[in-house]
Amino acid sequence: MAVLKKEQMLHLAENAVKSALKKGAAEVEAYAYEGQATNVGIERGQITKSNRIIDRGVGIRVAVNKAVGFAYTNIIEEPKVVESTILKALSAARASKSDPDWHGFPEKKVYATAEKLFDPKILELRSEGLVDLASSMLDAAVSVNKRVFPIEGGVGTAYLSSAVANSNGVAAFDRGTMIECSLAAVAKEKNRVTPVCFEFNAERAYDVDPEWVGKEAARLAVSALKTKQIKTETTQLVLTQFALQELLYFTFINAVKADNVQRNQSPFQGRVGEKVASENVTIHDDGLLPAGLRSWAFDGEGAPQQKTTLVEKGVLRGFLYDNYTAKKDGVESTGNASRAGYLSTPSIGATNFHIAPGNKTPDQLMSEVDDGLIIYYLQGAHSSNPVSGEFSVVATPAWKIRKGEITHSTRGVMLAGNIFEALKNVSIVANNERKMWQLVAPWVLVENVRVIGK
């Protein structure tokens, strides 16, 4: 597939910087982006489609008198449009208000190299190859049990590249690849249908296991067929990575963003050095994790990505910074300016939010559960109170555990509590870590969670 070369991307970004300076910008940053994605899609039990999306563009941020303006366009093959986009960024800045806390764009720095982020084999995969992978996933799912109905999924590859240039002399290019297989399935018996069960496997290198994804989604769906209600109680929960990702994304991850800390909307404000979680919990944000799904050399404004300790044995150690919030606190950016392609200005985001694995195997962890639930999928985590960390969500399906063994599935169980309290009650962290979008984590066992049965 034809992608823009490093020189072309850098040229686009650097030219925009030069031109904006000529047009009167005090400071400029240009972010050039290219994303090419190919996907083969599954719908309702069969492969029905193939998609190819090419998206390129440039986003230009300028500062005039400490007021910031931004403009973007995807019409990069027309120099006139890029020029008028620069003018739009300037006019937006002039219409905007000065910000006394604005201290400019990042300075030029040396980047570390994150490993295993680019695999040329992924670029060579055509839709034929993707159809083969998707078929093997579908066949594997249906082979588990006749009652399994794969409803949606697919196999997709992506090539992403970005170039950042700014008026402090930053001029950087990075590129990477991604491949993902995913399958959502239900199991059907007579007129009854299970809740949706989902599995996926995403990697930076051509090293995915579509058969495992198909089998696992199917296994979970079938095991959700037989269901029993449970009673309201305070109990032990095994949180799998799906549940952790949902619960942490809308609460804890927000609480460690410096922006929220500075703006009085994080319970962690002023608490660095204090115990905020059980001593079993150690968390890093690792922007350089080898083969990490969100590992890159630099962030959305050209600051080096790095490994940042957030929680060490339960003690809060630090926050996630972009350049703006770092300057405000008199520290260095942690490389957490994240960006939705060229369409937006950066905002603080986690890279690979890594909960350090413990020593116990998942079986050993399960054997510690006398009476509890194992939680995969949650509904409504986005309705958590993002500031207080209070959640009130539905786990469906969930599975009952007695004396270390899964006994049956259950539906519509509500979990209510506070994520910050829950982290203090983490009694075991297992050793089965996996990558789940921005989360990299193993299973954890949490004590004393309120469960509302039907």
Add this chain to the structure above:
Amino acid sequence: MEDILANINGAAVKKFGAEYSETRAQKLYKTMLTLKEGRVEAAKQGIENGVALRVLVDGAWGFASVGSLNAVTLMNAVSNACKMAKTASSRLKTPIKLAETKTVTGRVHIKPKKKPSAILMEDKINTALSVNKATLGYDKRVKSCTIDYLDLTGTNYFSNSQGTHIEQDKLYVWSRVTATAASQGVFTFSREEIGSTAGYEVFDAEPPEVIGETVAKRAIEQLDAKPPKGGKSPVVLGPNVVGVFVHEAFGHLAEADLALSGGVLMNNLGKKIGSDVVTFYDDGTIPGAFGSFKYDDEGVPTQKTLLIKDGVVTGLMHNRETAEEFDAEPTGNARAEDFRVEPIIRMRNTFMAPRDRSFEELVEDIRSGYYFKSFRGGQANLDGTFQVGIQEAYEIVNGEIGDPVRNASISGNTLETLLKVDAVGKDFELWPGRCGKGQTAFICDGGPHIRVKEVIVGGSA
């Protein structure tokens, strides 16, 4: 533009073996703002264009999206899309077919009273600043205020190989205001959204000061609120919560693609699943509403679709593919967020029809329960399990509204809960929102106040 697109569709069918081809070109202009405590983080503008090409070859879809209107680029992309569709069709068991639709030639021009593009960036910033002032000025325990603003205008050009050509203006004005309050270790959060397809005049109907005060008041009130008691309870739901309940607990299940995927409505078409007072619509024709448009992204005219009447399921929301499978008429629900993605079945303005009860009548018979007034998020599952988070709630004690309650949510199963709706109010409100189904769609939902005999309330007490 029309000629270029027609040419591409012609080539797809005549040269590259497609049985159907559609092209959707867009020119889009955006203005965006983010303000944090009155600090303008950045004033933002965007210009983009691109084309989505979708073809059906041997019963499988091929789709390509390119950020270009260049005829040569588009011809290469459509040829590639046809090849990919052919490849995808290699393992097909049931080929995809489309329901017949009338050929349409249409031009839709929106004439807002206040064109967003004619309002100066300075004025948009000033409007946001007055919201900010009203929010932070309400009470000193309000600690933060974030305001996002977006206006999106542009033109859609739709063309297909069956002779339909539509040129349609696009206009959205949207803003979200969030505030947090803190006092004595308690943190609260409040959110309000406005959205319109009419024009910038939405801020005349919803003055910035009022929006700010509403958000701030809710955040402050929650500081003294208590957590709800978890378990079954009778509830009165306000229009804002009813809307999300209709959208999540029923609407998604009435999307024909999800029904075909095993959703619980599949076995309940034409059956009574709700009490006699339950009537739901999905309506794309309401002037100015956030989920309204004239033609969908398959060129099908929008309509007012009756989904459930007096408790009986009467219809589903369709695109051309599912309409063919159900032998039904397409309902104009195929929507794509932009040219980067394919159209899928989405809701428009989804609501419950009002009946005859006053608010007092709904509340007076409840000895112990909750009044849920405003939502914070919601989600549904194919088996009918729904969850709606609540950002503003009160106790009901002996038929009267009591103390505020915070961080509640409700859950249940659609097939059980719709039968438990036992009284429906005579008031009506429609609220703008955004729905995520892989892509974001602008929608509205709403209804009157209603009473539900029993739902599960998620609470930590």
